Amino acid sequence: MDWQGQKLAEQIMQILLLVFAVASLVAGYVLGSFQTMMLVYAGGVTLTALITVPNWPFYNRHPLNWLDPSEAEKHPKPQIAVSSKKKATKK
Amino acid sequence: MHSFGYRLNGLLTFSVTILAIMCAIASLSDNLNTPSPSAEIQVMNINWFQKQPQGNDEVSLTMNISADLQTLFTWNTKQLFIFVAAEYETPKNSLNQVSLWDAIIPAKEHAKFWIHTSNKYRFVDQGNNLRGKEFNLTLHWHVMPKTGKMFADKIVLTGYSFPEEYR
Numbered sequence: 001m002d003w004q005g006q007k008l009a010e011q012i013m014q015i016l017l018l019v020f021a022v023a024s025l026v027a028g029y030v031l032g033s034f035q036t037m038m039l040v041y042a043g044g045v046t047l048t049a050l051i052t053v054p055n056w057p058f059y060n061r062h063p064l065n066w067l068d069p070s071e072a073e074k075h076p077k078p079q080i081a082v083s084s085k086k087k088a089t090k091k
Numbered sequence: 092m093h094s095f096g097y098r099l100n101g102l103l104t105f106s107v108t109i110l111a112i113m114c115a116i117a118s119l120s121d122n123l124n125t126p127s128p129s130a131e132i133q134v135m136n137i138n139w140f141q142k143q144p145q146g147n148d149e150v151s152l153t154m155n156i157s158a159d160l161q162t163l164f165t166w167n168t169k170q171l172f173i174f175v176a177a178e179y180e181t182p183k184n185s186l187n188q189v190s191l192w193d194a195i196i197p198a199k200e201h202a203k204f205w206i207h208t209s210n211k212y213r214f215v216d217q218g219n220n221l222r223g224k225e226f227n228l229t230l231h232w233h234v235m236p237k238t239g240k241m242f243a244d245k246i247v248l249t250g251y252s253f254p255e256e257y258r
Binding site for chain 1: 093095098099101105106110116117165166167
């Protein structure tokens with residue numbers, strides 16, 4: 001999952017759970033059944049889990065563009081300077 | 092970091108937090124209900140009325156209890172606990188409460204009832220003050236919700252009295 005996919009998954013999860021919470025409260029209160037509220041919410045949590053937990057392909061539409069290897073070779077990593085004096089004392 | 096397990100954990104914690112808030116709202120919604128319960132108790136007969144060897148008065152009576160408590164039930168109500176108590180004043184105690192009968196009402200369909208019963212629990216006074224005593228019969232109820240706050244209330248029925256003599 002890429003960076004934007006992570007953000008998308010998080011937002012979908014929060015919005016879906018809130019929508020299902022409100023829907024189940026209204027359904028439970030109107031129908032006068034606490035059990036209905038619990039079942040609707042449980043269904044909502046399951047559905048949200050199926051949508052946001054697995055790594056679906058649509059979460060991977062913004063892959064990171066890494067530098068080309070040849071480009072990286074032109075700009076070598078800075079090396080850690082090792083002083084010869086220290087090496088000498090160790091020996 | 093953003094792995095399968097991490098997302099599942101986030102989802103579960105968030106969903107349980109919301110569930111707690113939903114339960115709190117369900118409990119608060121009980122306040123929207125304005126119940127109008129009614130109850131009536133008739134003392135049909137004083138079966139016997141005597142002084143125990145220890146000196147305490149004891150009485151057995153037959154009651155006719157009818158009540159309509161259906162409006163106490165909301166979508167968040169699990170059951171009702173109800174009991175009938177005899178309440179009276181004596182020189183020793185400013186309020187005596189003796190539980191005579193109780194019941195659990197598990198559903199709204201059973202909340203409108205009628206029962207003819209003698210006292211389920213013994214009615215014994217602390218002392219021998221019951222001859223000619225005026226007393227109240229009070230129907231108490233405790234509403235037990237599925238989630239949240241418990242409610243309790245009562246209906247006081249007045250104008251009952253014991254006979255002047257033991258029988």
